[in-house]
Amino acid sequence: MSEEQESPEQRSWHHLEPEDVLKTLETPEEGLAEDEVERRREVHGSNRLPSPRTRGPLRRFLAQFHNLLIYVLMGAALVTALLGHWVDTGVILAVVLLNSIIGFVQEGKAEKALDAIRDMLSPHASVRRAGHRSTVPAEELVPGDLVLIEPGDKVPADLRLIKVKGLQVQEAVLTGESVAVDKGVDPVESEAELGDRLSMAFSGTLVTAGQATGVVVETGARTQIGRISGMLSEVQTLTTPLIKAMNTFARWLTLAIVMLAAMVFSFGLLVRDYSAVEMFMAAVALAVAAIPEGLPAILTVTLAIGVQLMASRNAIIRRLPAVETLGSVSIICSDKTGTLTRNEMTVRSLALAGGFYEVTGVGYDPHGAFERDGAEVDPDDDAALGEVIRAMVLCNDSSLYKRDDQWVVEGDPMEGALLTAGMKAGLNMEQLNKHWPRTDVVPFESEHRFMATLNHDHDGNGMIYVKGAPEQILEMCSRVSGEESLDKDHWLAKVDELANRGERILAVARRKSDNGQREIKFDELGSEFEFLGLFGLIDPPREEAITSVAECQQAGIRVKMITGDHAGTAQAIARQLGLAHADEVLTGRDIDSMDDEALREAVPRVDVFARAAPEHKLRLVRALQWHGYVVAMTGDGVNDAPALKQADVGVAMGRNGTETAKEASEMVLADDNFASIAHAVREGRRVYDNLKKAITFLLPINGGESGSIIAAIMLGMALPITPLQVLWVNMVSSVGLAMALAFEPAEKDVMSRPPRKPGEPILSLFLVWRILFVSVLFLAGIFGMYLWSIQAGYSIDAARTHAVNTLVIMEVFYLLSVRSLKVRSLTLKGLIGTRAVAIAILVVVTLQMIFTYAPFMQFFFDSTAVGLYAWGIMLGVGVVLFIILELEKAVRSRIAQSRS
Numbered sequence: 001m002s003e004e005q006e007s008p009e010q011r012s013w014h015h016l017e018p019e020d021v022l023k024t025l026e027t028p029e030e031g032l033a034e035d036e037v038e039r040r041r042e043v044h045g046s047n048r049l050p051s052p053r054t055r056g057p058l059r060r061f062l063a064q065f066h067n068l069l070i071y072v073l074m075g076a077a078l079v080t081a082l083l084g085h086w087v088d089t090g091v092i093l094a095v096v097l098l099n100s101i102i103g104f105v106q107e108g109k110a111e112k113a114l115d116a117i118r119d120m121l122s123p124h125a126s127v128r129r130a131g132h133r134s135t136v137p138a139e140e141l142v143p144g145d146l147v148l149i150e151p152g153d154k155v156p157a158d159l160r161l162i163k164v165k166g167l168q169v170q171e172a173v174l175t176g177e178s179v180a181v182d183k184g185v186d187p188v189e190s191e192a193e194l195g196d197r198l199s200m201a202f203s204g205t206l207v208t209a210g211q212a213t214g215v216v217v218e219t220g221a222r223t224q225i226g227r228i229s230g231m232l233s234e235v236q237t238l239t240t241p242l243i244k245a246m247n248t249f250a251r252w253l254t255l256a257i258v259m260l261a262a263m264v265f266s267f268g269l270l271v272r273d274y275s276a277v278e279m280f281m282a283a284v285a286l287a288v289a290a291i292p293e294g295l296p297a298i299l300t301v302t303l304a305i306g307v308q309l310m311a312s313r314n315a316i317i318r319r320l321p322a323v324e325t326l327g328s329v330s331i332i333c334s335d336k337t338g339t340l341t342r343n344e345m346t347v348r349s350l351a352l353a354g355g356f357y358e359v360t361g362v363g364y365d366p367h368g369a370f371e372r373d374g375a376e377v378d379p380d381d382d383a384a385l386g387e388v389i390r391a392m393v394l395c396n397d398s399s400l401y402k403r404d405d406q407w408v409v410e411g412d413p414m415e416g417a418l419l420t421a422g423m424k425a426g427l428n429m430e431q432l433n434k435h436w437p438r439t440d441v442v443p444f445e446s447e448h449r450f451m452a453t454l455n456h457d458h459d460g461n462g463m464i465y466v467k468g469a470p471e472q473i474l475e476m477c478s479r480v481s482g483e484e485s486l487d488k489d490h491w492l493a494k495v496d497e498l499a500n501r502g503e504r505i506l507a508v509a510r511r512k513s514d515n516g517q518r519e520i521k522f523d524e525l526g527s528e529f530e531f532l533g534l535f536g537l538i539d540p541p542r543e544e545a546i547t548s549v550a551e552c553q554q555a556g557i558r559v560k561m562i563t564g565d566h567a568g569t570a571q572a573i574a575r576q577l578g579l580a581h582a583d584e585v586l587t588g589r590d591i592d593s594m595d596d597e598a599l600r601e602a603v604p605r606v607d608v609f610a611r612a613a614p615e616h617k618l619r620l621v622r623a624l625q626w627h628g629y630v631v632a633m634t635g636d637g638v639n640d641a642p643a644l645k646q647a648d649v650g651v652a653m654g655r656n657g658t659e660t661a662k663e664a665s666e667m668v669l670a671d672d673n674f675a676s677i678a679h680a681v682r683e684g685r686r687v688y689d690n691l692k693k694a695i696t697f698l699l700p701i702n703g704g705e706s707g708s709i710i711a712a713i714m715l716g717m718a719l720p721i722t723p724l725q726v727l728w729v730n731m732v733s734s735v736g737l738a739m740a741l742a743f744e745p746a747e748k749d750v751m752s753r754p755p756r757k758p759g760e761p762i763l764s765l766f767l768v769w770r771i772l773f774v775s776v777l778f779l780a781g782i783f784g785m786y787l788w789s790i791q792a793g794y795s796i797d798a799a800r801t802h803a804v805n806t807l808v809i810m811e812v813f814y815l816l817s818v819r820s821l822k823v824r825s826l827t828l829k830g831l832i833g834t835r836a837v838a839i840a841i842l843v844v845v846t847l848q849m850i851f852t853y854a855p856f857m858q859f860f861f862d863s864t865a866v867g868l869y870a871w872g873i874m875l876g877v878g879v880v881l882f883i884i885l886e887l888e889k890a891v892r893s894r895i896a897q898s899r900s
Contacts, residue, residue, distance in 0.1 A: 159214025326684030462513030502572020704778020
């Protein structure tokens with residue numbers, strides 16, 4: 001090979017004549033010699049994909065400590081250790097370690113998408129080298145090798161076909177098309193889309209019929225599947241909206257805590273004459289009180305519960321943060337085949353000389369009927385209809401049968417759809433084939449674009465049936481069934497009419513055979529056939545997908561179809577699905593002609609994208625994300641993997657999806673049903689609502705604790721709660737009660753409000769007000785109880801025990817209120833709560849009794865026993881808190897009504 005041939009720039013091999021390809025690659029007719037193979041392998045390397053870089057478990061674990069709030073806690077642990085307060089140090093470090101372990105587990109298993117792609121490559125290849133055919137490891141192939149492929153083979157490298165006999169290749173993993181593609185040797189235009197490069201066979205695709213010889217033109221990372229692998233490795237995993245919001249929240253909270261601790265330290269040291277050691281411990285107490293240590297655990301548990309609920313609805317989450325991200329999705333980019341559609345070809349219409357027929361029912365399930373002008377037609381009473389259906393069933397090489405309550409096609413999907421139509425017509429396949437046994441066949445080949453069979457009945461009457469491409473069948477016909485002449489232009493117009501409906505068209509014809517004829521000679525088929533009619537087939541949309549698309553659009557979520565199929569088919573399906581903007585279609589060629597700016601301008605208004613290659617899907621997702629949309633991308637093929645990884649939420653199909661697509665995604669649909677996405681979005685919104693409730697629950701508690709410590713320092717008093725007691729409350733009662741909020745059911749308006757904006761802060765102005773207001777109430781309750789206890793003659797340990805128990809009682813009453821931030825909780829349902837609320841309250845009350853009365857806890861936390869009178873006062877504080885919060889809701893409700 002010359003230097004020019006060794007250039008890394010990929011050629012338009014599909015555009016060159018076969019002899020020009022062989023000449024360019026310097027491939028002799030007998031194949032490459034072994035020494036030439038070795039020389040080329042040194043230049044091009046092995047035919048395998050590069051291994052990805054992975055992050056080991058130690059690095060993943062250490063990454064969990066990279067958090068501002070964790071840094072503050074570790075700083076607090078360092079200060080307490082320097083001061084010799086080892087118990088405080090141990091408890092704080094235990095909290096840090098617990099959060100890090102939770103985060104490590106939460107991250108899940110490492111990314112395996114590139115491994116899954118490598119597993120798709122063929123392990124062996126049949127080659128011709130130096131005039132001999134042999135089988136070699138596929139990774140030893142080099143550009144210029146002659147490779148032979150046959151049914152069942154995985155194509156081992158990108159091949160330019162030079163000899164073809166009836167070759168069909170299933171390319172769904174690359175293009176998303178559900179029907180095998182007929183291949184040939186003729187060049188196609190250089191700008192042809194991937195799915196239209198009919199002179200090529202691509203690495204990783206599956207040969208379903210025929211045989212071929214091809215010359216290797218690209219190997220390893222330069223194959224089409226290798227380019228996808230490269231795109232996948234370059235895609236950066238995005239941070240979810242929740243993580244972004246939590247990071248922003250953590251930065252501001254950390255800054256506020258550090259500044260507040262510094263101010264309090266300075267005030268106590270300079271104004272109140274506390275010692276430096278006392279103020280260090282006070283600053284530590286303030287930091288521990290202000291930091292919501294339980295928030296990471298609450299976040300993880302809430303997401304995990306969402307995962308479990310989604311799994312019960314066939315949506316399997318692979319990465320926890322994706323649960324919440326679903327709740328903020330504003331765009332769903334969906335592959336068509338097998339996602340929005342059933343991936344089961346269906347006969348939708350028949351055009352005969354006597355009229356036009358519609359066929360009901362979808363998929364391979366043979367339940368349905370034939371209708372004409374809206375009225376059901378019995379094929380037994382319509383001779384023309386019965387004959388054309390019989391012809392399609394007899395001229396057929398596939399089989400249809402039921403397995404595990406599912407109708408399964410063995411063979412070509414389009415032929416399976418024809419058999420389904422035959423069963424809808426009441427035909428008994430076994431009896432029909434016995435009555436009209438086949439005596440010869442001309443198999444379908446891409447060169448002649450039809451299939452022919454010779455069948456005889458028991459009386460010896462023979463009939464030749466042909467089916468195939470309408471243009472080819474019409475050329476073989478001289479008349480139409482029931483008529484004397486054939487108007488080809490009329491029937492070609494019918495073909496265009498069906499094609500504009502997004503249907504794939506097959507034509508069928510017949511001719512009586514000569515007496516005694518037992519064989520079909522291809523050259524003698526002639527042109528005296530009788531045209532029977534046209535069949536229109538389509539991969540129909542799922543009925544539940546139509547409903548789900550409508551539900552998503554009602555929730556403010558745009559659904560966009562990105563498919564490798566033809567524009568007409570994509571547009572027809574989009575209209576049936578009810579997509580908002582189905583009239584405009586952009587093809588892969590259109591996308592190629594646009595720069596990034598033009599594409600960004602086009603993507604918001606277009607909902608249908610056809611003939612899309614992997615790089616097109618990736619560009620589309622990035623263009624949508626540039627606008628600030630939160631994008632979910634669904635898909636099932638290798639061609640979808642880069643876009644799945646780029647999207648904010650990648651959604652792979654569990655049944656028909658490739659392992660590559662699953663490993664590149666955050667969510668897998670166990671039932672391959674688009675409807676499950678709508679359920680997942682609903683669950684994601686519920687999860688986010690509950691997270692906000694948890695944050696709104698936790699922060700006022702931390703605010704009240706911090707406020708009471710600041711108030712004590714300002715007044716020159718002992719701390720009302722020690723750092724260890726604060727950690728007990730934050731990690732036990734606060735977390736235990738907040739956990740119950742993870743089980744709260746969805747709000748009534750969860751799917752009628754628009755998606756929240758990605759940059760929307762977790763704390764809205766309303767929540768900020770609510771947190772400040774409740775923090776003041778907690779401060780009053782904690783510090784007020786502490787002051788009352790001191791003035792009543794209780795010891796400092798008893799006063800602190802009263803303050804801690806008052807704090808926990810207020811938490812219980814606040815939990816009952818915060819379950820609904822807008823609707824009043826002073827109802828039977830509001831007070832009883834969910835089962836989770838009841839269990840959480842029971843557990844926390846039990847633990848608080850142990851904290852108060854168990855000797856070992858009294859030793860560890862300096863707590864003391866509490867009498868009934870004090871319990872009564874503390875319970876009264878909780879009731880007062882609940883009443884104030886309910887009055888505040890009522891006032892806000894009246895203000896809102898007066899403004900509306």
